[in-house]
Amino acid sequence: MSTAVASPVVPQPAPPVRMNRSRQKLIEAAIEWVLFGCASLSIIITVAIAALVLTGTYEFFMYQDERPLAWGEVWSRFVQFFTGQHWNAGFANAEYGILPLLFGTLCVALIAAAVALPIGLTTAIYLSEYASPRMRVIAKPTLELLAGIPTVVYGFFAVAFLTPHVLAPVFAFFGMQIGNPYNQLAGGIVVGIMIIPMVASLSEDAIRAVPRSLRDGAIALGATKFETSLKVTVPAALSGITASFILAISRAIGETMAVSLACGDTARFTLNPLEGFATMTSFIVRIAKGDVRVGSTDYNSLFAVAAVLFFMTLCLNIVAQKVLKRYRMVYQ
Amino acid sequence: MSDRRETHPALRSTLPSWRAAIGPGLLWGLIFSVSISVGLVAAYGFWHVLRGEAVSARGFVFGAAALNAVLFPIGALAGIMRYSRAFADKAFVGLGMLATCFGLAMLVLFFGQMIWDTKKYFRYTPQMIREHNEMLRDRVTQQENIILAEMEKTKAEMHAEMKKAADDQERAEIKELFEKEILPGKLSDLKKNADDFIQARNAGVREDLSGWGIFVFFLANGPSNVPQDAGIFPALIGSLYIGLITILFAVPIGIGAAIYLEEYKSKGRMGKILGGIIQININNLAGVPSVVYGILGGWAFVQMMIGLQQYAPWDIAPRNLLGGGLTLALLTLPVVIVATQEAIRAVPDSIRHGAYAVGATHWQTIRFQVLPLAWPGILTGAILSLSRAIGEAAPLVLFGALLFVDQTPGLFQRFTVLPMQIFAWADRPAVLMNGETVEVWQHNAAFASLVLLVMLLSLNAAAIWMRNRAQQRLKW
Numbered sequence: 164m165s166t167a168v169a170s171p172v173v174p175q176p177a178p179p180v181r182m183n184r185s186r187q188k189l190i191e192a193a194i195e196w197v198l199f200g201c202a203s204l205s206i207i208i209t210v211a212i213a214a215l216v217l218t219g220t221y222e223f224f225m226y227q228d229e230r231p232l233a234w235g236e237v238w239s240r241f242v243q244f245f246t247g248q249h250w251n252a253g254f255a256n257a258e259y260g261i262l263p264l265l266f267g268t269l270c271v272a273l274i275a276a277a278v279a280l281p282i283g284l285t286t287a288i289y290l291s292e293y294a295s296p297r298m299r300v301i302a303k304p305t306l307e308l309l310a311g312i313p314t315v316v317y318g319f320f321a322v323a324f325l326t327p328h329v330l331a332p333v334f335a336f337f338g339m340q341i342g343n344p345y346n347q348l349a350g351g352i353v354v355g356i357m358i359i360p361m362v363a364s365l366s367e368d369a370i371r372a373v374p375r376s377l378r379d380g381a382i383a384l385g386a387t388k389f390e391t392s393l394k395v396t397v398p399a400a401l402s403g404i405t406a407s408f409i410l411a412i413s414r415a416i417g418e419t420m421a422v423s424l425a426c427g428d429t430a431r432f433t434l435n436p437l438e439g440f441a442t443m444t445s446f447i448v449r450i451a452k453g454d455v456r457v458g459s460t461d462y463n464s465l466f467a468v469a470a471v472l473f474f475m476t477l478c479l480n481i482v483a484q485k486v487l488k489r490y491r492m493v494y495q
Numbered sequence: 496m497s498d499r500r501e502t503h504p505a506l507r508s509t510l511p512s513w514r515a516a517i518g519p520g521l522l523w524g525l526i527f528s529v530s531i532s533v534g535l536v537a538a539y540g541f542w543h544v545l546r547g548e549a550v551s552a553r554g555f556v557f558g559a560a561a562l563n564a565v566l567f568p569i570g571a572l573a574g575i576m577r578y579s580r581a582f583a584d585k586a587f588v589g590l591g592m593l594a595t596c597f598g599l600a601m602l603v604l605f606f607g608q609m610i611w612d613t614k615k616y617f618r619y620t621p622q623m624i625r626e627h628n629e630m631l632r633d634r635v636t637q638q639e640n641i642i643l644a645e646m647e648k649t650k651a652e653m654h655a656e657m658k659k660a661a662d663d664q665e666r667a668e669i670k671e672l673f674e675k676e677i678l679p680g681k682l683s684d685l686k687k688n689a690d691d692f693i694q695a696r697n698a699g700v701r702e703d704l705s706g707w708g709i710f711v712f713f714l715a716n717g718p719s720n721v722p723q724d725a726g727i728f729p730a731l732i733g734s735l736y737i738g739l740i741t742i743l744f745a746v747p748i749g750i751g752a753a754i755y756l757e758e759y760k761s762k763g764r765m766g767k768i769l770g771g772i773i774q775i776n777i778n779n780l781a782g783v784p785s786v787v788y789g790i791l792g793g794w795a796f797v798q799m800m801i802g803l804q805q806y807a808p809w810d811i812a813p814r815n816l817l818g819g820g821l822t823l824a825l826l827t828l829p830v831v832i833v834a835t836q837e838a839i840r841a842v843p844d845s846i847r848h849g850a851y852a853v854g855a856t857h858w859q860t861i862r863f864q865v866l867p868l869a870w871p872g873i874l875t876g877a878i879l880s881l882s883r884a885i886g887e888a889a890p891l892v893l894f895g896a897l898l899f900v901d902q903t904p905g906l907f908q909r910f911t912v913l914p915m916q917i918f919a920w921a922d923r924p925a926v927l928m929n930g931e932t933v934e935v936w937q938h939n940a941a942f943a944s945l946v947l948l949v950m951l952l953s954l955n956a957a958a959i960w961m962r963n964r965a966q967q968r969l970k971w
Binding site for chain 1: 501502503506507510539542553554557558560561564580581583584587588590591592593594595597598599601602605608609612747748749750751752754755756759760769770772773775776777778779780781782783784785786787788789790791793794795825828829832856857858879882885886887888889892893914915917918921922934937940941944947948951952954955956959963
């Protein structure tokens with residue numbers, strides 16, 4: 164193989180074909196079908212995930228510990244699920260209102276976005292417009308290394324360093340209490356650091372795809388370099404940048420291990436980032452690692468939460484793909 | 496790069512000085528930070544009032560002050576940049592550099608923190624081992640003392656009984672009774688207890704307190720309920736197995752799927768539609784949260800294993816290593832597919848046309864021309880997917896991998912992996928040691944994280960290096 168890489172201009176000649184045509188055709192067709200099988204596996208995975216999650220959700224709404232619910236009860240559980248302010252699965256008289264979990268996820272995602280979007284976008288602009296080629300060669304792989312760190316290590320970093328040694332002293336200085344070891348702020352910050360590389364590299368690709376003539380025009384009209392970047396290049400790449408933002412936020416919403424380590428798993432109906440409260444993903448982890456009986460309502464609530472999570476991220480991804488497609492069409 | 500354009504020198508000399516912008520800029524920043532912080536704190540207070548909770552004026556003031564401390568520098572900078580074009584132009588270079596270095600700094604911080612905690616592991620562990628050794632030895636000594644004391648007591652009893660006895664014959668009987676029955680009975684009971692302690696001592700006492708000895712012990716031992724004896728061996732082996740399973744399943748299937756999508760899907764109308772659907776699907780699959788994959792794996796592969804048990808002569812745990820590995824293989828499939836697609840797309844059409852022109856079939860063209868050229872890119876994708884699989888833990892939580900696993904994992908047994916081990920250790924409570932609370936479990940977690948980080952970062956670095964080399968060498 165390596166010889167082919169070393170001299171790409173002279174490809175290896177194909178070995179002589181000593182088969183009759185019909186057999187060759189058969190093999191070609193067989194290979195195509197095998198490859199098609201590989202590709203269609205992804206469809207099977209998607210369908211299986213959706214089917215499993217929806218089946219569990221159906222059981223969650225229709226049964227109370229294997230006892231079928233009457234329609235009125237189903238309706239009230241449905242209403243409670245989407246509007247209830249209490250989530251205490253696992254306790255007696257459990258209530259299943261997803262708003263606290265949704266707020267937990269939202270809080271982490273907002274903080275993560277506040278950390279990652281400005282830093283990521285600034286990095287992208289700097290790397291594509293300002294940095295010397297040498298700087299870029301060093302900085303891009305380093306950022307990619309940041310993306311390769313396992314999420315559980317981010318969570319450990321939050322719970323062992325960020326909260327007790329950075330956030331707690333800082334907030335104590337201002338006379339404020341912060342949840343130690345669990346708080347949403349630390350979770351949001353580490354998730355933000357985690358998604359910086361994603362924002363930076365996707366946005367940089369988008370910015371670099373902007374044609375040179377646009378920059379030339381702005382410079383010719385007397386704009387400074389900063390004005391050119393901010394008012395011409397970035398708006399021109401806006402769809403790609405938006406797509407990177409959406410994808411990064413979707414990743415933050417689905418983030419699991421870091422969040423369940425940093426934020427804890429107590430469901431509370433609040434948006435205060437100084438407290439630690441459960442997100443959708445950390446609730447799933449709590450149910451999965453606890454000894455909840457399979458088939459009980461508590462267990463099935465996992466599927467309902469996973470369904471909300473799945474469709475939220477799916478919608479975000481579809482929107483991002485749509486936005487990305489638009490920018491590809493404009494400049495290529 | 497020819498794409499970059501500098502501010503025109505003529506323009507640069509005519510821009511007004513940035514000093515004039517300091518006043519209005521600072522004012523703008525002040526208005527910005529005060530309005531935002533007061534608004535946020537008021538909203539927060541209002542939220543609490545709505546829920547009927549107490550709010551204090553002190554909290555209001557301090558909260559606003561804290562927010563201001565963060566927001567004012569940002570606002571002031573933005574304000575000056577707003578009022579001075581020259582300053583904005585210069586300042587952004589610094590800002591961009593700062594933002595770029597932020598990632599690097601975080602990486603250094605991560606490693607620094609892990610190394611710092613690992614150092615603490617090496618500081619506290621010998622101390623704890625020593626204490627534990629002492630405890631184990633003391634227990635044996637105490638037991639021996641108890642035995643001796645018990646013997647003395649029994650002998651004293653014997654003498655007392657003998658004194659009470661009427662004649663020599665009775666005395667001899669009592670002596671025989673004690674020496675033949677009571678004493679050996681008591682002795683064996685006590686010995687049994689002592690043997691347990693002696694065994695615990697022989698197994699538990701660790702003589703090697705050197706740093707290297709502790710390091711090897713950590714790598715070669717399983718979980719334990721005392722922090723200094725806990726190691727990562729089963730987790731490490733589990734992670735390696737997971738990596739192997741991913742390579743065996745995800746990489747071939749992913750490459751196959753990518754070849755289909757890049758080289759075959761445009762054949763015929765049906766193929767175009769189907770290929771389009773599959774492409775969209777893969778893009779979306781890449782964004783599905785990993786924990787959701789756990790639900791799929793936790794059902795599909797567990798059912799598969801339960802079904803398999805009927806035909807297999809050996810024991811199969813329903814939630815075993817193979818199932819976990821396959822779950823992660825599914826998770827990493829999109830990574831492999833997307834990377835391979837990019838690599839194949841980068842091979843220019845002229846190569847394909849050349850191959851067709853000398854009579855190669857479609858598959859021969861792919862096999863002998865396209866794939867060899869795309870190989871570095873494909874390998875990069877494979878390594879990235881491997882590192883993702885080794886670092887991922889969320890799907891395995893639904894696989895019950897969190898439990899105490901104290902065996903060398905086999906393909907069909909319960910298992911744990913390194914990230915799960917870290918997760919289990921990371922938020923255990925601190926231990927009181929000589930009057931100070933020490934986060935001993937966290938030191939274990941830090942050490943395990945360091946091992947994992949070194950593994951993953953070397954994999955990632957290899958992938959990135961390979962891709963850069965391929966980019967430099969492959970130019971058409």
